[in-house]
Amino acid sequence: MKYSKLVETLAARIKAGEIRPGTRLKTHRAFAEEHGVALATATRVYNTLKQRGLIVGEGGRGMFVRQPEVPPTLGIEQPEEAPGIDLVFNMPGDPGDGEVLRAGLRGLAGRGDLNALLRYQPHGGVLAERRVIANYLSPRLGKIEPERLFITSGAQHGLSVVAFGLLKRGDGIATDPLTYPGFRAVVGLRDLELHPVPGQLGSMDPLALLRVCAKTRLRALYLMPSVHNPLGTVMDEYSRRAIVAIARHHDLLIFEDGAYDFLETDPPPSFLELAPERTVYIGGVSKVLATGLRLGYVVVPPDLAGALSMAIRATTWNTPALITALVTQWIEDGTIGHFEQTRRAAGARAQAICRACLGHHDFSAHRNAGFAWVPLPGRLRAEEVVARLANRGIAVSTAKPYAVGPTTPNALRLAFGGLNDALLRSSLTTISTVLDMA
Incomplete structure (x- = not known):
């Protein structure tokens, strides 16, 4: 059957790299005329290649060859006939997101200061952009001075610079019995010690934390109080205030991971608001926008700002200028x-x-x-x-x-x-x- 032969031939050429990723394919009609097949057959060929994750359609622009190194299960459009369905990684996305990105990049292209994006940036980010992000976060986290907010290359990078800039080898950190694997990875690299604290209703139990503090030397707490990963729970205000009191008594830092807190529309007061003098808030935009847009932020007490800035300098030198400009543009225009x-x-x-x-x-x-x-x-x-x-x-x-x-x-x-x-x-x-x- 000519249809099957066309599919397999094109698939083999794409996989072999003969047709490069990003190549725009011919229109359905042009493809049909070139190969002497009906228009309906050409449409079937393209639909089959799309289902296999080899090509992708973009509204109003046509069909394009997909990057083969990116497995279909790591893409936004999950192919119906994918060889494996990925329910391991949480990858937010919508088929129309690419067009939003295209419009955002066009907006950036029209700016008059593009040369500024090609130069070294301040280690923690341009103050004006830090102010935009601080104003965006303040309604749900309490007032944030932009000088306390540092832009990072994603929330995972934020966790890394917190661990390397604010902690030392062997420091003890209290955490939930179930916690974010990315933080566990950072802990292993930094040679820190995690101490699980039993919880109730999916949140850390203040009384159990007291018992851990009585027998263990701790430096910090790591918490996901608003939409815990993996449990999805939200810590109540009473527990938050009780934990703040314990942290103050034992002089502990509080690492508040807010990767998913935008999902909770009516959260209790954040730790950043309840205890700004000892809370380090880590967040990012990948769960809101897309996993490929790596922009994060860390909010620290003023006395820790210098140490965090040095950690950013040692790891990435400065903030991702282009993505920061795109994200702050999207904050300001409501996207x-x-x-x-x-x-x-x-x-x-x-x-x-x-x-x-x-x-x-x-x-x-x-x-x-x-x-x-x-x-x-x-x-x-x-x-x-x-x-x-x-x-x-x-x-x-x-x-x-x-x-x-x-x-x-x-x-x-x-x-x-x-x-x-x-x-x-x-x-x-x-x-x-x-x-x-x-």
Whole structure:
């Protein structure tokens, strides 16, 4: 069949690099005329290549060859016939985001000061751009002076400069029994010591923290109080104030990770607002915008500003000028607010699908989050479930990357970002079936 031969020939040329990534393909009509096939056949060929993740369509511009080093499961548009469905990494995104980026870059191109983006930047960022970000964060975090805010190359880089700039080898850090794997990676590189503190309702228990402080020398706390990853919980105000009192009594820094706090529309007061003299707030835009746009920020007490600036200088020298200009432009014109609303709506829709498909299975999640935590009954082992799902083309995570301490909960972490509703529903239905069969 000519259709199949055309598909395989084009696929082989793309994979071999004969047709370079970013190449614009001929229109459907031109392709049909060149190969002597019907227009409908040309459309089928392109649709099949798109489903395989080899090409991508851009509204009003045509079809383009996709970068082959970026697996389809790491892209925004999850192919219907992908060889594997990725429910491990949370990748927010929408098919129309590329056009928003295109418009944003056009806006930057029209600026009169493009040469400034080609030069070295201040280590913590240009003060005017720091002020834009500070004003953007202040409504939910309390007043932030721009001099206390430092721009980083993503929130993960923010965690790194905090660890290398504000801590020393062997420092003890209290954290939840389940915590962000990226922070655990930084802790390992810096040779720090994590001390898990038991919690209640998914948040650190102040009384348990007191007991840890009584027997362990700590330097800091690491918390995700608003939309915990992986549990999706939000710490109540009473617990926050109690933890602040303990931190003050024991002179502890509080590292507040706010990667997902935009998902909670009515949060309690932040630690940054409750204890600005000892709170280091770390956040970023990748969960709001896209994982490829690496821009983060760290807010520190004034007496730590110098140390943090030196850590940024030692790691990246200065802020990512082009991305910072793009993000601050989007803050000022309201684009980032639109993205926040879109991500919350997408998360709420995913949670509704999750409830429909996994309703008879216990799981924990925030109402607007693109991930869920699924504890498993004793008869099921997480590793076995992961293997069975892998055989069905679905990748999920166990609790191991998140667990601090000697015990690992028997659970799965599911991430929904990057999947359309139909594919998410199909994947969760398969997961529910596997759980029921075991």
